[in-house]
Amino acid sequence: MPVSSTSVSDSRRTGTRIIAAGIAAIVAILAIAGTVLLLTLPDGNAFNARVERIFVENDTLTSPAEVKLLEILAQSGTAFSDTLASYRMVIFVLLVFATALLVAALVFLVMLVTLNRRMAQIERSGIEVSSLIISREERTVYLNTMGFKLTDAMMETLSVLAEARLDDEMLSGAEIEAMISGRRAEDCEEAAGATRIKRLRDGLGNQIVSELLVKNIAKRGYVLAIDKGVIEMV
Amino acid sequence: MKKLIALTALVLSLALPSVAAAECFVGYKAKQDNPLRLHYGVLSLQASTCPGTAQAAKIAAGRLAAGGWTLLNVISLSTDNPTPDMEANAGEFYLRF
Structure with a gap:
């Protein structure tokens, strides 16, 4: 990228x-x-x-x-x-x-x-993010025009990351955990932050992939959301 | 023969007064700018012999400048009286400056 x-x-x-x-x-x-x-x-x-x-x-x-x-x-x-x-x-x-x-x-x-x-x-x-809207009331994040439902914990993680990005800052796992839990960064473990990130990735990634690639059509099944012509087997 | 004598007499009668007047006639061209105006004129210098062209041009330029004209060039210098042609061509500028 x-x-x-x-x-x-x-x-x-x-x-x-x-x-x-x-x-x-x-x-x-x-x-x-x-x-x-x-x-x-x-x-x-x-x-x-x-x-x-x-x-x-x-x-x-x-x-x-x-x-x-x-x-x-x-x-x-x-x-x-x-x-x-x-x-x-x-x-x-x-x-x-x-x-x-x-x-x-x-x-x-x-x-x-x-x-x-x-x-x-x-x-x-593939995906280029031109807008990212975080809606706390709906617990939804809008990437471009696609909306993804997130849990409260994921919302918190994403919000912290977005705020840090706005300030052009990098956060370690411990700092993320500290900002979400409200404790001091020294008292937080790096692993706790990493887990939050992993959950966010899993939750958001799953939804993005299901929206962009593997579609789930209710009561009918699963299908690849791509053009037939681009598929090639080697 | 008689005709020749008459002609000589005529020439003498024409030539003598100019000698007596002791004048040098200068034929010149002059201009005014904006809008461009041109004229041909004759002026006389009070001298028994004509000066060189450059000297005559200097005197003529001075006199013309007083009248608001710029001398372009001097065409002729002669102690003889101007011909009727020259007089007619100079018109209002005959001996004006």
């Missing part, structure tokens, strides 16, 4: 790495595209400079009509560059949208892959 859980978190870690690298790549590509766009789109002065050069280079361009024409040319160039500026705005908005969509697509893709791997992992490892 520890091995498989390590591999799941490993795939998650690689997933995070892929996401980070992918997002960086997307942002970099689109940033480069934006910069190129900014640098290559001519502004109004580019048109003016071009017209000015034509005017300077041609000594014969001196008549008022020709000069007027050149001025009009420069003005239309400036008007065109205004249009380009608005286009640039639109293109940038589209680029931002494209970035967001690409990033979202990448995240979903990696999430899908990770979830698939996780699903396979869960299928292999």
Whole structure:
């Protein structure tokens, strides 16, 4: 079990790495595209400079009509560059949208892959506890959606273990016995705690196995609760 | 022969006043930015001989800057009177600066 859980978190870690690298790549590509766009789109002065050069280079361009024409040319160039500026705005908005969509697509893709791997992992490892609810009044513990009836003593043991897990603590047999019986840990025997654990395992394990593997259908008999296709004899 | 004499006389009559005026006529191009405006103009320097192009450009740039224009280049330098063509092309900028 520890091995498989390590591999799941490993795939998650690689997933995070892929996401980070992918997002960086997307942002970099689109940033480069934006910069190129900014640098290559001519502004109004580019048109003016071009017209000015034509005017300077041609000594014969001196008549008022020709000069007027050149001025009009420069003005239309400036008007065109205004249009380009608005286009640039639109293109940038589209680029931002494209970035967001690409990033979202990448995240979903990696999430899908990770979830698939996780699903396979869960299928292999059998039971994965995603919720554990201990109900003292009903004397029942709910694992995921399955409820298991326990005796009072087992409930106590399970509760003590759950509390210790919440505090990230480990309990020895003597400590378990001490917490349940209310005596000091030094006065308790390790074996007493071990017995409690054994009873809990037996009681809970039996019920889990009967729920997941060997089903007992009342008045009819026993049957394996698995798909026919997965059975193989060697 | 008679025609040649008449032509010479005409040329002399055209050339002499300019010598008498002792002026140097500079044909130039100038611009204003935002919005771009261009013009061709002629201005005169009070000198019997024309200075070099660089010197003439410096003087012309100074005078144009006072009027809010930027000199682009100097096209012609001449002590002769400007031709009617030049005068017509310069229009309102003929001897304005």
